[in-house]
Amino acid sequence: MQKYGGSSVADAESIKRVARRIVATKQAGNEVVVVISAMGDTTDELMDLALQVSPMPAPRELDMLLTTGERQSAALLAMALADLGVKARSYTGSQVGVITTETHGNARIIDITPGRVMNALDEGDIVIVAGFQGVSQTTKDVTTLGRGASDTTAVALASACGADYCEIYSDVDGVFTADPRIVPGARQVPRISYEEMMEMAACGAKILHLRCVEYARRELVPVHVRSSFSDNPGTWVTQLEEGSPMEQPLISGVAHDRGVAKITIVGVPDRVGVAAKIFEVIAENEINVDMIVQNVSKIDTSRTDISFTLPTADGRKATQALTAIQETAGFQELLYDDQIGKVSVVGVGMRSHPGVTAKFFKALADAGINIGMISTSEIRISVVVDAPEVDVAVRAAHTAFGLDAEGEAIVYAGTGR
Ligand code: ASP
Ligand code: MG
Numbered sequence: 001m002q003k004y005g006g007s008s009v010a011d012a013e014s015i016k017r018v019a020r021r022i023v024a025t026k027q028a029g030n031e032v033v034v035v036i037s038a039m040g041d042t043t044d045e046l047m048d049l050a051l052q053v054s055p056m057p058a059p060r061e062l063d064m065l066l067t068t069g070e071r072q073s074a075a076l077l078a079m080a081l082a083d084l085g086v087k088a089r090s091y092t093g094s095q096v097g098v099i100t101t102e103t104h105g106n107a108r109i110i111d112i113t114p115g116r117v118m119n120a121l122d123e124g125d126i127v128i129v130a131g132f133q134g135v136s137q138t139t140k141d142v143t144t145l146g147r148g149a150s151d152t153t154a155v156a157l158a159s160a161c162g163a164d165y166c167e168i169y170s171d172v173d174g175v176f177t178a179d180p181r182i183v184p185g186a187r188q189v190p191r192i193s194y195e196e197m198m199e200m201a202a203c204g205a206k207i208l209h210l211r212c213v214e215y216a217r218r219e220l221v222p223v224h225v226r227s228s229f230s231d232n233p234g235t236w237v238t239q240l241e242e243g244s245p246m247e248q249p250l251i252s253g254v255a256h257d258r259g260v261a262k263i264t265i266v267g268v269p270d271r272v273g274v275a276a277k278i279f280e281v282i283a284e285n286e287i288n289v290d291m292i293v294q295n296v297s298k299i300d301t302s303r304t305d306i307s308f309t310l311p312t313a314d315g316r317k318a319t320q321a322l323t324a325i326q327e328t329a330g331f332q333e334l335l336y337d338d339q340i341g342k343v344s345v346v347g348v349g350m351r352s353h354p355g356v357t358a359k360f361f362k363a364l365a366d367a368g369i370n371i372g373m374i375s376t377s378e379i380r381i382s383v384v385v386d387a388p389e390v391d392v393a394v395r396a397a398h399t400a401f402g403l404d405a406e407g408e409a410i411v412y413a414g415t416g417r
Helices: 012-027 042-053 059-083 115-122 150-161 194-202 210-219 274-284 312-324 356-366 387-400
Strands: 002-004 033-036 088-091 098-100 109-112 126-130 133-136 142-144 166-170 191-193 223-227 235-238 253-257 260-269 292-294 303-311 333-337 340-346 373-377 380-386
Touching (some): 012 059, 033 059, 059 088, 098 150, 115 150, 150 166, 150 210, 191 194, 194 235, 194 340, 260 274, 274 303, 356 387
Parallel strands (some): 166 223, 191 235
Antiparallel strands (some): 223 235, 340 380, 373 380
């Protein structure tokens, strides 16, 4: 199973190059299934086009439109493969049985019935599947799985077909200890656990789609993240071996996310049920809340402040929804701040080693950075800092945990799409 991202098939020449790569894999004796993303920035362009036609395009029609991007690259790739003398057939997600929920724009895969894929493979064909799409079980309409979700298609299909592993090709060499465009001394990691990769993906590392990693972890599909522009080995995302002799580093990586915003609800009555009401409204609008902080209420007013972070993209929706309940919930004011970023350190090593938090916070303090909010999991510590300080915070953490590569720094280009 191989998946190629948009930057690997940006133009006709790249499609031919990817075709040659696929032929080489086939000639090495493998049965090959390929999941493909839309060419370059096609999905963004289609989205822009839709917004030019209509300010609020119907989600069903938007999915009809966006899925054509992947259909285009899949068909073109099949043509290029035919010219290289191999048999290949392209399919839409719906044709290969990617069955999803009915939520347009963000459907979840319920099941995959890969009969047609298996038949085509039996006949010796290379199978090309349009990523990021499926068909709703109930409405029978075409759905998309969320931005960047071709990764998820690939892993889900790998699992359904019983593939040995899933290769995800993009324009970066693998998973790095931090974004190499921010930290020149970032290093590629040869291996990372599903758990750590999930935390990294959830904390803004753009390399793999979060649901793809969740899927891989649940179905135990080994994922090899690598570059389509080189033959270098990439990063294996796999299960952590218990008692592995390999010394686990304390921290596996530093992730950052600029796409977060903070909402502060000022003067919330300190009564049972008020917080529930607030977050019900947020949930009804399908907004994912990340960190939440509630201050100790002031004795004289019995009111408290609640702050939480959310994706910047949902900022408008959230403030509108909350303003609508201001009176019934009885809070005094709503503050919105999107000039922030989140920086996280992730590593299974922190489970068994105390002092990681202290080290992280000390590094930030030494760099003169103020911490806005904090959240943790068993293997992650995240902080919110002011937007202009994100880069400095990432570098400070990377250095403090001894992750900087020695010698000449290598700067990689690319977007990791
Ligand atoms: N083409 C889709 C997007 O740009 C899906 C993908 O590339 O994974 O989000
Ligand atoms: Mg991607």
